[in-house]
Amino acid sequence: MALLIGFGFVFSFLxxxxxxxxxxxxxTYAFLPRFIGTPVHELGHLIFAxxxxxxxxxxxxxxxxxxxxRRSGGGYVEFxxxxxxxxxxxxxxxxIGPMVFCPFVIMxxxxxxxxxxxxxxxxxxxxxxxxxxxxxxxxxxxIIQEFLSAFHFQMxxxxxxxxxxxxxxxxxNECILSSEDVKNAGSGFLAMALVLAAGGYxxxxxxxxxxxxxxxxxxxxxxxxxxxxxxxxFNLIHWILGHIVRYLL
Numbered sequence: 001m002a003l004l005i006g007f008g009f010v011f012s013f014l015x016x017x018x019x020x021x022x023x024x025x026x027x028t029y030a031f032l033p034r035f036i037g038t039p040v041h042e043l044g045h046l047i048f049a050x051x052x053x054x055x056x057x058x059x060x061x062x063x064x065x066x067x068x069x070r071r072s073g074g075g076y077v078e079f080x081x082x083x084x085x086x087x088x089x090x091x092x093x094x095x096i097g098p099m100v101f102c103p104f105v106i107m108x109x110x111x112x113x114x115x116x117x118x119x120x121x122x123x124x125x126x127x128x129x130x131x132x133x134x135x136x137x138x139x140x141x142x143i144i145q146e147f148l149s150a151f152h153f154q155m156x157x158x159x160x161x162x163x164x165x166x167x168x169x170x171x172x173n174e175c176i177l178s179s180e181d182v183k184n185a186g187s188g189f190l191a192m193a194l195v196l197a198a199g200g201y202x203x204x205x206x207x208x209x210x211x212x213x214x215x216x217x218x219x220x221x222x223x224x225x226x227x228x229x230x231x232x233x234f235n236l237i238h239w240i241l242g243h244i245v246r247y248l249l
Contacts, residue, residue, distance in 0.1 A: 003221075004099045005185060007228050008177030014239040015173045021242030031063070034074055036167060037102075037174035038063045042075040044101030045094050045181075052090035054079040085191055092188025095181045102175035103227035106168050113160040121226055172234035 023031065039061040046059060056079045063074025079094065081087035110118040155161045177185070203210035 003225070004096050004228075005177065005182070007232070008096070008099050008175075008181070011172075011231070011235050012176040012178075014235040015176055018173075018235070018238040018242035021246035025245045033170040034063050034174070035170075037170035037172075038074045040102055040105050040171050041098040041174035041176075042077055044097035044099075045077040045079075046097075047101060048097035049077060049079045049081070049090060049094040052081070052093055053086060054081045054090045054094065085195075088188040088191030089195065090188070091184040092192050095177070095183070095185030095188065098175060098181070099177065099228075100224070102171050103224060103231055106171055106231060107227050109164055109167055109171075113164040114155070117155070121230065169234050169238060172231040173238060175228070175231045175235075 019031065042059065042061050046056065050056060056077065058076070058078040060075045060077075077094075081090035081094070107118070107121075110121065200210075203213060
């Protein structure tokens with residue numbers, strides 16, 4: 001959970017800096033790609049809020065073309081969570097929703113448009129040595145290195161590669177947490193921690209089930225880390241491009 005929030009802060013810094021630099025050069029036209037990414041971001045909130053029983057009031061999936069687009073967001077989902085523990089869990093999942101849903105959509109696009117790259121990512125996910133026990137930074141470095149080694153220049157000859165980039169980069173840019181998202185996730189963090197602690201205590205009486213759950217969570221976490229790292233590469237490219245456009249062109 002803390003890892004998702006950490007990625008969200010890093011993405012927010014890179015994306016805001018990149019948009020500000022591009023906006024300085026191209027004005028509001030630089031923010032047109034957000035019409036691709038913002039609906040995916042808001043759908044992440046909507047889906048997790050609905051799945052956890054929240055009452056949805058208003059939705060705006062698309063951003064407005066204005067200077068205010070320099071800030072994260074642009075759309076919104078207004079909802080009322082249930083009372084009690086389930087409401088706290090709903091706030092947490094709706095807050096981090098885009099951090100899970102945006103990578104899922106990127107993975108789906110990769111599967112449809114770039115199956116070779118998806119296969120390479122799946123092979124990375126299957127390598128246990130990729131997940132370093134030392135530091136998360138080493139794990140991220142291992143994953144990025146594997147992705148770069150899987151890339152080959154023949155991909156540049158395929159139109160699917162450019163369609164994938166056209167869709168994936170704006171979606172990766174929206175894999176961020178706004179201040180309201182952080183507030184919602186933070187308000188439900190303690191409830192989630194208590195649920196996980198209670199679940200861990202119960203599973204301690206069933207060792208075989210505990211091992212199966214731990215194995216499943218480890219595989220799911222490693223896959224999510226892989227896709228988040230892939231999103232990180234896109235956001236780094238966007239951040240570097242913004243600096244090049246502003247200061248060198």
